[in-house]
Amino acid sequence: MQQSVFDHMQQMGHEQLVFCHDPHSGLNAIIAIHDTTLGPALGGTRLWNYASHEDAIIDALRLSRGMTYKAAISDLNLGGGKAVIIGDAATIKSEALWRRYGKFVNSLNGKYITAEDVNTSARDMEYISLETDFVTGVPEYMGGSGDPSPFTAYGVFMGMKAAAKKAFGTDDLSGKKVTVQGVGHVGQYLVGHLIEEGAKVTITDINAARVKETAEKFHGVEVIDGKDLFDREMDIYAPCALGATVNTQAINSMKCPVIAGAANNQLADENIHGPMLIEKGIIYVPDFLINAGGLINVAAELDGYNRERVMGNVEKIYGRTSEILALSDKEKLHTQAAAMRIAEKRLRDIANVKARL
Numbered sequence: 001m002q003q004s005v006f007d008h009m010q011q012m013g014h015e016q017l018v019f020c021h022d023p024h025s026g027l028n029a030i031i032a033i034h035d036t037t038l039g040p041a042l043g044g045t046r047l048w049n050y051a052s053h054e055d056a057i058i059d060a061l062r063l064s065r066g067m068t069y070k071a072a073i074s075d076l077n078l079g080g081g082k083a084v085i086i087g088d089a090a091t092i093k094s095e096a097l098w099r100r101y102g103k104f105v106n107s108l109n110g111k112y113i114t115a116e117d118v119n120t121s122a123r124d125m126e127y128i129s130l131e132t133d134f135v136t137g138v139p140e141y142m143g144g145s146g147d148p149s150p151f152t153a154y155g156v157f158m159g160m161k162a163a164a165k166k167a168f169g170t171d172d173l174s175g176k177k178v179t180v181q182g183v184g185h186v187g188q189y190l191v192g193h194l195i196e197e198g199a200k201v202t203i204t205d206i207n208a209a210r211v212k213e214t215a216e217k218f219h220g221v222e223v224i225d226g227k228d229l230f231d232r233e234m235d236i237y238a239p240c241a242l243g244a245t246v247n248t249q250a251i252n253s254m255k256c257p258v259i260a261g262a263a264n265n266q267l268a269d270e271n272i273h274g275p276m277l278i279e280k281g282i283i284y285v286p287d288f289l290i291n292a293g294g295l296i297n298v299a300a301e302l303d304g305y306n307r308e309r310v311m312g313n314v315e316k317i318y319g320r321t322s323e324i325l326a327l328s329d330k331e332k333l334h335t336q337a338a339a340m341r342i343a344e345k346r347l348r349d350i351a352n353v354k355a356r357l
C-alpha cells in the first residue's frame with residue numbers, strides 16, 4: 001500500500017476502522033465505519049480470500065463508503081459501514097468464528113450493524129445473533145427478514161426499467177437482450193424477473209454449477225463463457241458478480257446502451273469511468289442507487305418489518321433512477337456524480353438538523 005491507512009481514511013472520509021483477530025477460530029476481520037451522520041452504520045460482512053491484507057482494507061473502505069451513499073439516497077436513517085473477513089469460504093466457516101465475530105460486532109455497542117454479503121448467509125447471521133443484537137438478515141424463523149437478495153434483484157429490475165425508458169423510449173424489456181454476469185443470489189432472481197417480462201437473457205458465471213442450475217430453472221436462457229463478453233452485442237449489461245468490471249478496457253469494447261446491475265463498486269474508478277461512459281453514450285445506473293433493495297429490506301427489520309411496505313420502498317428505485325438520469329443530463333454530470341450529489345446534500349441537510357436543538 002503506497003499510502004497509509006489514515007491517508008485512505010482521510011481521502012474517503014472514514015470515521016473508524018476496526019481490526020479483529022482471533023487465532024483460535026482463525027478470524028481476521030476488518031470492520032469499516034464510514035459515516036454515522038444519518039444513524040448507525042449498517043452494512044454486510046463479506047467473506048473473501050483476499051490476495052493481501054491491503055486488498056482487504058481497501059475493499060472494506062470502498063464498500064463502507066458505498067453504504068453511506070446507498071442509505072442516504074434511499075432515504076434511510078442509517079450510516080455506512082461494511083466488514084470483511086479474510087479467508088476461504090469453503091473451509092473457514094465455523095460456529096466459533098461467527099460467534100467470535102459477533103462478539104467483536106457487539107463491542108461496538110450498535111455503532112455498526114451487520115448483515116449478509118458475498119459468501120455469508122442467513123445461517124451465518126444466526127450464529128452472529130447469539131452474541132449480538134446488532135445483526136440483521138437473520139432467518140425468517142427467528143423473526144428476521146431472511147435473504148435480502150430477492151429485494152435487491154427487484155430493485156435492480158426497477159432501475160433497469162427506468163434506464164430502458166430513457167435509452168429505448170419504453171420500459172418494457174420484452175425482446176431486449178440482457179446479459180447477466182454472475183447468477184448467484186441476486187443474479188438468479190433478476191433472471192427470473194427478466195424472463196417473466198420476455199427479455200432475451202444471456203448468462204455467464206465462473207461457477208459451473210450455478211450456470212447449470214439457472215439454465216435448468218429458466219428455459220430459453222443462453223449461456224456463454226465470460227471471455228470477450230464486451231465484444232458481444234447486447235442492450236443491457238447487468239453486472240451481478242464482483243466490482244470494477246466497468247473499466248477502461250471494458251468500456252472501450254462495450255456495445256451496450258445501458259449498464260444496470262447489482263454489483264457494488266462497478267466503476268473501477270468513478271472519476272475516470274463515469275465521464276467515459278457519458279462520452280460513449282452509455283447509460284449507467286449508479287450501483288449504490290440500483291442495488292439498495294437489500295439494504296431497504298434489512299433496515300426494515302430495525303423498525304418493525306412489513307414486507308409490503310418494503311416492496312413499495314424498493315419500487316421507488318425506478319423513480320429515483322429517472323430523477324438521477326435527468327439531473328445528469330441537466331447538469332452535464334456523469335450519473336454516479338449526480339447520485340452522489342443528491343446523497344451528499346441529504347447528509348449535509350440532516351447533519352445540520354442534528355446540530356440544532
Ligand SMILES: NC(=O)c1ccc[n+]([C@@H]2O[C@H](COP(=O)([O-])OP(=O)(O)OC[C@H]3O[C@@H](n4cnc5c(N)ncnc54)[C@H](O)[C@@H]3O)[C@@H](O)[C@H]2O)c1
Pocket residue numbers: 117118119148149150152181182183184185186187204205206207210226240241242243262263264291292294295
Ligand atoms: N445479496 C444482496 O442482497 C446484495 C445487495 C447489494 C449488492 N450486492 C452485490 O451484488 C453482487 C452479487 O451479490 P450476490 O449476493 O448475488 O453474490 P453471490 O456470491 O451469491 O453471487 C455472485 C456470483 O458471481 C459469480 N462470479 C464471481 N466472479 C465472476 C466473474 N468474474 N464472472 C462471472 N461470474 C462471477 C460467482 O460465481 C457467483 O455465482 C455482489 O457484488 C454484491 O456485493 C448484493
